[in-house]
Structure formats: structure tokens, C-alpha cells
Amino acid sequence: MASTSETGHAKNVANFEDLISFCTGYGASYNPSKAAIKLPALNTLLTSARNSLIAVNTAVSPYNIAVNAREIAFAPLSKLVTRIINSLDSTDATTQIVKDAKTFARKIQGGRAEKLPPPPPPTPPVEKIILPSPPPTPLPIIPVHVSASQMSFDSRIENFSKLILLLTNEPLYIPNETDLKLVTLNTLLTTLKTTNTAVVNNTTPMSNARINRNKILYLAVTGLFDIQKEVKKYVKSVFGASSPEYKQISGIKFTNSK
Template sequence: MSTNTSTSEVGHAKNIANLNLLNTHILALGNLYNPANSAILLTNLQQKYNDAFTQQEDVNNLLPPYSQAVNERQAIFKPLNRDLTKLRKAYKVTEGVTTAQLEDLMTIIRKIKGVRKTDIVDSTDPDSNQTNYSVSQMSYDQRTNNMETLIAHLQNTPNYNPNETEYKIKTYEDKKVQMLATTQAVADTYVPLNNARSIRNNTIYNASDNLVDLANTAKDYIFTILDSDSAQYRTVAKIKFKKR
């Protein structure tokens, strides 16, 4: 199975791996393991493991494109505050710029800079919740829209035509294109990841026959057929299954 350093993914993978371990112990019990509850028959537990393993693999395979998209967007947006501070100075020295025009520019810049940190969840954690993601995406969309307003303001300022490339209108038009592209890439990679995560979570935690509940039920049954002083009993007792 692919590895993932996020704490939540380790938790999911641990539940899946522990079911495989439990199944191995059940197999070793042979005919002694004979529950009346068909849901915890070994064949059903093995199928549950196979389903969860495959679904976790799907999540793992979809995570790198999403993480890369988030990192690329961060690389575009992170320098903006510094760049806009320098732009203000370049704008201020433009011939004929009035105090009112400078104030209008600053209002736009504040909108681009002024997204609260708590609103932006630029996380590659695949279990970052959907509400936080939606707020984050909206924040980036708003910043990009304000960049368009900034460009229009520069275009409508007489004499604004700096020699330095970093302050030119074309430079900011290019930034806007990059902002749009990277924000869209995050959305495009998030949707399949979120769908795969939902399927995986349903199998492990949410369905009526979810992995965690079935595994704990199977453990309870095993405890009825093994001596509590036996090595097998103690080993199975150490195999843990936890809800998120």
C-alpha cells in the first residue's frame, strides 16, 4: 500500500492493516471460528479488507496530484503581499497620480491581502473537511477577482507605464492567469480525491456493516471461544479498531 504521512491516513491504514491481521488469526483458528452471525464470517471479513484496501489505494493515488496543485497555487499566491507592497511604491511615484487614486489602489490591495488566515485552509491533508475546503476555494477566487480589479485600475491610470518588468501591467495580467489556473487545478484534483475519500470512509466507518464495527464484533466473538489466559486471546485483544 502506498504510504502517506498524514496522521489521518495513518489511522485509516492502521484499521485496514489490523483487519488483515485479525483475519490471519481467525484463519489460524480453523473450524473453532464458527459464528452464527454471518456478517463476521471470515469470507465477509476478507472481502471487507479487500474493499477497504483498494479504496485506500485510490485515495493514496489521488492525493499526490492534489498536493502538487495546492503547492503550485501556494507558490503563486504566497509572494503577492510582498509584490503588492512594492507595487504601491511604484504607483505612488507615477507622474500625476493623485491621493484619491492612491487610496483607491490601496483599497484594492487590502482586499487582495486581507483574506483572514483562518479562512484559507491550504492543506494537503486528505481529511481536511469539505466546508473548510469550500471556504478556502472561495477565498482564492475572491483574491483572483480583486486582482482583475487591480489591473483595471492600473490600466485606467494615466502615465502608469513603469520601466521595471515586475511593475508592468502585463506582469500582473500574467499573475492573474496563473492564479486562475492554479486555483482551478486545486478544484479539479480535489473533487475526485474527495469522492474517493467518501467511499473509503463509508466502508471503514459509516456503513451499517462498516469495517470497524465488524472487526470489533468479530473480536467479541473470538473472546467467547478462547480462554482469556491464552496467548491467542491476549494477541487478539491488542488488535485495535478505532472510529475517527
């Protein structure tokens, strides 16, 4: 389903086509001297605008497919990591090894590498003393902790890779469960990297297509949005502000949706 913003671009192009249709219907009366708003130029701009929408839709489709594939690949990761940690913790691996593994696990699952310090104790109530014109009591300053969540896909891949390396170097990590074995984890790591790269590779053409569309529709002076305003000004100057011709087109709405 198209997003609201994408629908807005398509609506602008559709409305521009309506605008051209009305101007064409004015016949010889629509005869501007400005080249950019002559009918041939308007139709050329309309064709470019349509093609830009097609280019975006063409690029968005493989991008969405890649994003969905990545979501599917990453979906079981957090629960799998929990099982890995439980399996490692059930061995005779050292406390430090388990601690390091849990650090990687928290990063993969989007938690903090270290727990937050406890909040400061509340300020005890102070007996109110009435003084003449007492100065205002400043509010206590409570430290604000910026989230250290590392949920980006690149970061999760990196920390999963580090976890696998730690497990590879731990001879006591020899689970019987197939999905916890190192060979399976390495296969999953490869899948995560592949699906993430696919998203990155499909992001560029989609982004470029959107940039080109925005130039055609919204670039100052030459873009569709500014051109339609010039067309309306011309029709107003020819037929008058209260004319039925101007009323036909003045109500055609365009939005600067870039």
C-alpha cells in the first residue's frame, strides 16, 4: 500500500494533468508568451513527472522485498541469543566468558552493555520555615541517560559475529541442539549479512529515484509545483479573477510534498 506522501506526489501529477486539460480546452485564448507554461512544455513536464513516479515505484518494490527478507532473517535472533547464553551458562565456562557473552547478547537484543546506576534517592521532606521573601528552592538535578540501545542492523550483525567468535574460542561450548551449533550460527550470520547488504544496495536506486522525482515536481521555478502556480496566474490575467475559467483551475489543489 502506498504511503501518504507517495500518494501525495501521484495526486499532484494527476491534478497537473487536469490543469493541462482545462488549459487545452481554452483553445486559442490560452496563448502565454512564457515558454515554460505553453502547452507543449506543460505536456513534456507531465510526461517527465509520470516517468519519475514510475521510476520510484520500480525502485521501491525491490527495496521493500529486501527489507521484508531482512526482517524475517532477524526476527528469531533475540530469542536465539537467549538460548545461546543459557546453553553457555550451563557449561563449566568461566564467569568472565559468560559475562562477556551476555554483554554481546544485550547489544544484539537492544539492551545496554551495562546496567544503569540506580536513581538518586528522593530528597527527604524539609520542615517548612516561614521567612520573609524566601529565595526559591532550586529543583534537584536528575541525571538524564541517553539510550545506549544498539538496534541498528549493522551493530547487531557485528555483535553477533563477536559472540560467535567468543563461542568458537570456548572449547566447552559444544551444544547438541542443531540450531545452537557453531556451524548453524555461522550460516545464520552469513544470511544476516546478505539480507542487510541487499537492503543497502536497494536503498541507493530508490533514493536517487526520489531525488529525481522531487526535482521534477518541486524544484524552484522549473518544478511542477511552481509551474502550476504560473499557469493559474496567467489564466487569471487573461480571463479575470471572477471568471468561470479561473474558477475551474483555482480550486485544483497541489501540495509541496518534497
